[in-house]
Amino acid sequence: MPDLEEIRSRFQNDHFAMGTTGIAIDSAGPGTAVCSMVLEERHMNANKVPMGGAVFTLADFVCAVAANGYSGKNIVSQNVSITFLAPAKGKRLIAEAACMREGRTTALYAADVRDELGTYVAHATVNGYVIK
Numbered sequence: 001m002p003d004l005e006e007i008r009s010r011f012q013n014d015h016f017a018m019g020t021t022g023i024a025i026d027s028a029g030p031g032t033a034v035c036s037m038v039l040e041e042r043h044m045n046a047n048k049v050p051m052g053g054a055v056f057t058l059a060d061f062v063c064a065v066a067a068n069g070y071s072g073k074n075i076v077s078q079n080v081s082i083t084f085l086a087p088a089k090g091k092r093l094i095a096e097a098a099c100m101r102e103g104r105t106t107a108l109y110a111a112d113v114r115d116e117l118g119t120y121v122a123h124a125t126v127n128g129y130v131i132k
Helices: 004-011 015-020 052-068
Strands: 024-029 032-038 075-084 092-102 106-115 120-130
Touching: 004 024, 004 052, 015 052, 024 052, 032 052, 052 075, 052 092, 052 106, 052 120, 092 120
Parallel strands: none
Antiparallel strands: 024 032, 032 092, 075 120, 092 106, 106 120
């Protein structure tokens, strides 16, 4: 079973999530993960709140870590649904993901995104497809 550093190393190749947006993998376990992102000017929209795409990327990525971190399978996002609940008020977003169901060819994960002040920013569900 891989440790957290091995999981972080594996996902270093996700250049957009970890490089461009600066998402960090805080913890991971079988079917679960916590990732975070320090909010910077580059994440903000014209209204000075985090861009929906930045929040979406964090939610999608935390599900990818939960799905693939400890699995021998490769699971990719097939369909993602996100509901934006409130603009973040803090300086950091924290996303938590958990497996709802994983089968032979499909999987369902849920992610909640909050800021460090406890503001519930978004809820996402990710239908994954097992490619091997």
